Amino acid sequence: MLLSLYNVMSSPPSYHTKVLCKYRVIVGVAVIFFVLVFFNQTYLNSQSFDSNIFTIKYQQRLVEPKETATNLSHLMFVLVGGSSTWRDRKVYVESWWRPNKTRGYIFFDVEPSEEFQPWSRALPPLKVNEDLKKLKIYPRLRNRIHTRIYRSILENYMLKQDEDVRWYVTGDDDSVFFVDNMVDVLSKYDHREKHYIGMFSETIKSNFYFSFDMAFGGGGYALSYPLVEALVEELDNCIERYYYIWGVDHLQSMCLADLGVDLSLDKGFHQLDLRGDLSGFLSSHPTAPLVSFHHFGSLEPIFPSMDHPGSVRHIMKAANVDQTRIVQQSICHVRATSWTFSVSWGYSVHIYEKIFARSYLKRPIETFRPWLRGRPPLYMFNTRRVSRNPCEAPHWFFFDSIEQENDGVVTSYTRKFPRNMTSCSFFGNTSADPLASIRVFSPKTPKPGRKVECCDVGYEGADVANIRLRDCRRHEIIA
């Protein structure tokens, strides 16, 4: 029986479905037969009963048709915006949206003002949300704006544009998505099952006040299509049941929990409940593909001497060439001078005048503040304090330009401000002060499943360092 099913699996697709139907009937008959036999033979011991059930399940799994790999066309983006903030936030959507490639809609409270008409083709098509007043619970709603936002999922579904959609991805008008990485992350999950994928906030307080079990909406989250189908039937009931909940993403997590689905965490989604200078955070990103950013407008621009729109376009220059590497951290040691280089690809390079282990450099330098002030512990991760000690404080270089070569990519990083410190070395002859720029050579990314990379350093004159990223050697310790 098993063998013949295997043969069916490897036959050509057209023939496939018809034969499969026949086999479904056969499997169905077999199941009924087994069940009848078991009911008559109550003296069967539990062990053999279990093994027979296993056989039946296994056979059913084999009959499932083979699925193609998930790509961008399988994702439906459900974005929400507000007419009052659109002027400042439009740039964030434009930075990542790929016309005619990304699918989805952006939902507004009212039609945006005339200056945005006609609606640009470079943006997601525009929809205006339904009037909430038709809901019975309307007068009691705690947060009408969030309820409107929440119903966008239902309204998007009712557009009936979901052919071949495997995932719904939600986001705000100030969310920035790295869509190739999003596809890579979602491909790891079976879209035919119910999945809810996202990340909690970086700050402990936000999670404590809302929930540790919810995906924060600004960082975006993904729902597999079977989960969307189950959700849309219940969505208005959830609003009635939880009319007193303030946050839309909080409400969502409660509704999904009631449907039996809990959050799967992915470290690439970023709510960014942080303020101030994000550079320390982005220089020590976890080893996970960068999927999203939020709150860009509330943080300082991520590149020195650039404004918000400029800095988001700037990081996209690198992300559009090699998204799997963006902000991935690689560390190389130069024993001769006792220096450590830490590369955050497409964003920054640090030089420390001392040897540091990767386990230490993985911790972000706390250049930022939490969204809500308070006493430590503040963050969901460990940090390093900003230091004025020349042996602890790095020289900072920021991403400047990118070039593609035949067999790889060269990213350049330049020093934007002097370190203003003495050398760490006692003799004072190993200062990195003369270095003005750093070039990082990276091979074309092999897909899928990239790992941490190692690197070697060379010099070109006194002011340029060349870093070559490469696979780590077997047993190479990156410390």
Ligand SMILES: *[C@@H]1O[C@H](CO)[C@@H](O)[C@H](O)[C@H]1NC(C)=O
């Ligand atoms: C995505 O996958 C579908 C099959 O599900 C295929 O038809 C389509 O051509 C693919 N698109 C791209 C851009 O690879």
Ligand SMILES: *[C@@H]1O[C@H](CO)[C@@H](O)[C@H](O)[C@H]1NC(C)=O
């Ligand atoms: C998208 O497709 C439409 C129709 O197929 C075409 O008119 C338009 O120029 C395309 N837009 C872009 C940005 O490629």
Ligand SMILES: *[C@@H]1O[C@H](CO)[C@@H](O)[C@H](O)[C@H]1NC(C)=O
């Ligand atoms: C170093 O000193 C210069 C000039 O005094 C100043 O502009 C710069 O901000 C200082 N850099 C740092 C990292 O403190």
Ligand SMILES: *[C@@H]1O[C@H](CO)[C@@H](O)[C@H](O)[C@H]1NC(C)=O
């Ligand atoms: C720095 O100076 C000390 C003492 O003169 C010397 O031993 C050491 O080799 C020098 N280091 C480098 C990298 O030149």
